[in-house]
Amino acid sequence: MTEKIGVYVCHCGTNIARTVDCKSVAEYASHLPNVAIARDYQYTCSDPGQEMIRKDIRELGLTRVVVASCSPLMHESTFRRTVSSAGVNPFLFQMANIREQCSWITNDRELATERAKAIVTGAVTRVNYNEPLEVKKVPVNPDVLVVGGGITGIEAALQIADSGRKVWLVEKEPTIGGYMARFDKTFPTLDCAACILTPKMVSVGQHQNIELLSYSDVIGFSGYVGNFTAKIRRRPRYVDEEKCNGCGLCEEKCPLKAPSEFDSGLGKRKAIYRPFPQAVPGTPVIDKEHCLYFTKGACRVCEKFCPKGAIDFEQKERVMEIPVGTAIIATGFDLFDAGKIKEYGYGRLPNVITSLEFERLTHASGPTAGKILMKNGKPPETVAIIHCVGSRDHNYNEYCSRVCCMYSLKTAHLVHEKTEAKVYEFYIDMRAFGKGYEEFYKRLLEEDVAFVRGRVAEITDVAQIPSEKGKLVVVAEDTLLGMVRRIPVDMVVLSVGLQPRNDALDVAHTFSISRSRDGFFLEKHPKLAPVSTAADGIFVAGACQGPKDIPDSVAQGGAAAANVLSLIDRKEVELEPSIAIIDEDACSGCKICPSLCPYHAIEFDEKKQVAVLTAAVCKGCGVCVAACPSGAIEQQNFTNRQLLAEVEAVSA
Amino acid sequence: MQGKFEPKIVGFLCRWCAYTGADLAGTSRMKYPPNVNPVRVNCTGRIDPTLVLKALQNGADGVLIGGCHPGDCHYTNGNMKTLRRFKLLQNMLNQFGIEKERVRLEWVSASEGERYARTVESMTEEIRKLGPLNWKRMVEVIA
């Protein structure tokens, strides 16, 4: 029976019509073999547009449909639903992309139209050979993996757990809380970070639906949407989480002090320690690098004093495999290494510190109990705050880190509040884009911080005039005056930017998701799918996708949770049926394909002497198809006939 | 008259990287010669050399294979398998006397719209210089 194909050329308003003569493309298509009807239409994806297609299917008895419009990544699913709602198998539909890769790339109307015709011909020819396919439905494992226990991961985990679903929350560090736990106050409201964060941390720790795996890393992730398996390495704490009651006696008794990572090295902690008092879990961890027992073979004081006998020097690394249906990646960010900008003297000039070090200084439970002090223990009389350190700079990170302007204002406020110091703030552009942010900027103006519009060129301890002696001289052009100023100060706070974590590449590989040019994880669509990724069932949230402040990170954590929950509540997901099929009769048993399959979906059946494929495991890459010397393997919806037809048509 | 010649290029693009990258180029309104007819596949690993030959035989002046950067393949290493096949393919085309510039394998990530645009641009120019591919003549020479 001959096919009746309907072709619909979309104007997409003027997006396509501006450079492609849609009318003539439709006219041209109408003469292609088996084409029963070809129309051009303003917005084919609109309701009337879709209705038009259904109507044609009903009235003209179309058997196959081609829509020439945007990228299949945009609307393929839309139109598949359209045709199937009118009784045509969704895989008898073919999309022709004449927008992203045709109308938008040129101003040459003639060429664009020619190209559009070729692309449509390809789709029409191909659709002739498309076969009706059944979409395989698989159940969704309702358990969720959340990677990263910063504020984003915490928010996501709690949202999901509260809905009654099980969450595995994996955190690298000994405690959750991330950067936010180390901050003092938060802009623009100035509420104390700990006060709003720690309650959330506690409920994570106590939540019956959250399995918290701290001091652990995800080292493998396999499977497909709804049915993944996460491989997790649990590093030894040398303290039994079950037995430990977090009394802290061990910490008290431990004789050895080491610099505290949590305090950015400004303070000390013991060799057995909790990063900070409200850590979750409250179980301490032994730092093997410093612990006397591990380094010198003697001590075990903690063991002696532990009332619960929770210390276990024999503890070994464990690897566990966890089946989950979905995953949220919230691995956060790294701070820019200020030492890279030599002319700022970080690491060379004692009182040049980073904004995070400042947070610890000003934090009530920090190394100075909240006092802002210089290395000599005296409070500064003048403080300079420097924006855009490592950001908006082609030598380092080209992007704007988005949070620095606001946290710099916060820094200024805290200095103003806690000291008598005169505060200078050096900025390139003041970016106060959020709710209440501009107001916060106004407030700081009123607190008469001296704002200097200019990027700091260098910070030097070489005095040119007596008043500069013994000071840090900040050199910048006051671009509003057109004058270079040398401002002597006691302390400089570098507002360092945010950048992708150093292990972002590994994480991307583990979960097979992409990264954008700046190295942050790539979302499916910057506007319409900000927390989805190209990999179904895997979501990204927070600063691992790009610099974000706390409100935005929390919002994304929630958004990712919502995405996950809607997936779970669908109970089952449809799998692209574009998997491989082996024709056992044609298989020559050459054993090439089993070795090629990256998922071990193909095994060799010694009895039958043929290759056998496990459909559920196949992901449809097609490697085996291309490799099979006897053409015994086909890929559904990408059969040789279909592809050859398309290729012949477009290259003719 | 060479100026008039518009090369016809078939582009086999993997849906995860190159195809998405190509979409991005369009979305960001980058301008480049509209000489590529994209053919979407899940993975470059699916690309059977016969598909490339078919394209050339049917009148394409060049073939662009676009996949994920090494290590970024959504199917772990399909792109690497393509790389190996590609080498063989090139030798074979070489024996047909087909210039190697006509068939290219390029890694383009989903965020490299610019890279895709520039690739197509340079490839189109190169092939424009080479002129149309006369497959029949080539093959007759062999026969």
Add this chain to the structure above:
Amino acid sequence: MTDTFLEDIYSIPGGEKIKECIQCGTCSASCPTSYAMDYTPREVIAALRAGLLDRVLKTNTIWLCASCYYCTVRCPSGVKLTDVMYELKRLAVEFGYAEKRAKAPVVSKLFVDLVDKNGRIDEVSLVSKFMLKTNPFGFFGMMPRAWKLFRRGRMPLKPHRIEGIEELKKCASTIEVTGLHAAARKTVEA
């Protein structure tokens, strides 16, 4: 003509980068001599982009650039400002904008003449010519140091001429006028 000048700046290697200048002032504050300039380097770029050519070409700014390249290595937008300054110097000289009393253009011209003549520079003729041109009295003022140097054999009096000088001239003649900034030259001559 403004546009031609801008096009001209863009035409030097990396020159188009000044389009990306974010006016942050890093160049000015990195510049060891900006304190003595009429306009800071950043202002020169602003003026350039605003098409205020007189301002740009008449300033002492361009002649105070000592080519220390701090601006170039620190610029967050990758502007090769030192090179831009060279281009501005050339334009200023070429089109007679250069401030009459400015000494830098004079010494540069003498330098070029000497190189074109001998293929090498001998500091003695360069310095003495320069002093006589710019400030004859100063010339005697510096005699003491000159004498000391001479006594220490640090004042060779006969300039060295390279053998290949004629060939070098031949080469040079091929690019007498075909400069990257030929365009600008034409507009002015027209």
Add this chain to the structure above:
Amino acid sequence: METQSKFSYYPGCSVEGMNKAYDKSARVVCDALKVDLAELNDWNCCGASAYMSIRELRAHLISARNLALAEKERKDLVVVCPACLNTLTKTNHYMAENPQLKKTIGTALKAADLQYFGSVKVRHLLEVIVNDVGENEIKARIKNSLKDLKVAPYYGCQLTRPFGEVDDPEFPTMLDNLLTWIGAKPVNYPLKAKCCGGMLMMTKEDVGLSLTKNLLECAKENGAECIATICPLCHMNLECYQDNVNKHFGTDYHIPVLYFTQLIGLAFGFSRKSLGIDDELTPSKPLLEKHLEVIR
């Protein structure tokens, strides 16, 4: 020990003229270190910043001639003057990056039957001595310890800027290391890579003097007994203009300034004469007598 790799040597105009001592000491030291420097035949002026300020293409052309000559020799080009380093390297880079430039210069060079393919690497002698010769070879030749002579290591601008290929553009360390190898004590010298004013000393003396003064002041403040230089122009400004600085600012600096090659030479036990020492206007004799075991 076997000979280090051979180089074409490009002295540059200023060491031919007022700064012979630099050239002299460089040759002596390289000879001792078996660094084979063969002077590039009939080299011409690199053009420096002055030529670049008048004619761009010709400036590149005259640099390119030197590169072309060196390419004939199939050797890398070693310079002692960072300004030459900068100018020649710039032409090298820009010709590689910019086809139009390469073409224009290429056609021009043809007029002298020259051509340049871009294979030559231009290197400063300091970098060659530190990287190619290295610590052990140098320490092995010390005959005359500098007895912790406190030296301000002064790099100036153009060794590391703009290209930053051999050392950090803001805080280079190469010379510091070299000085410790020969028994001297490099003092903390935060202005080590700042500008001395260069040609401005001629064209805008007040600016030149104040920049040079900053350098002298900083050296003194940090307890330097002398300054080590790697650039003839910096050397000129710091050394010959020290009086003028004193006159102009009412200061009283008497800080000897020595080329790094002269310091190496002294440590190797060569005579002051053979290193061109005692030609300077700010005498170093008293200091050296105080410091050196043997003073010849």
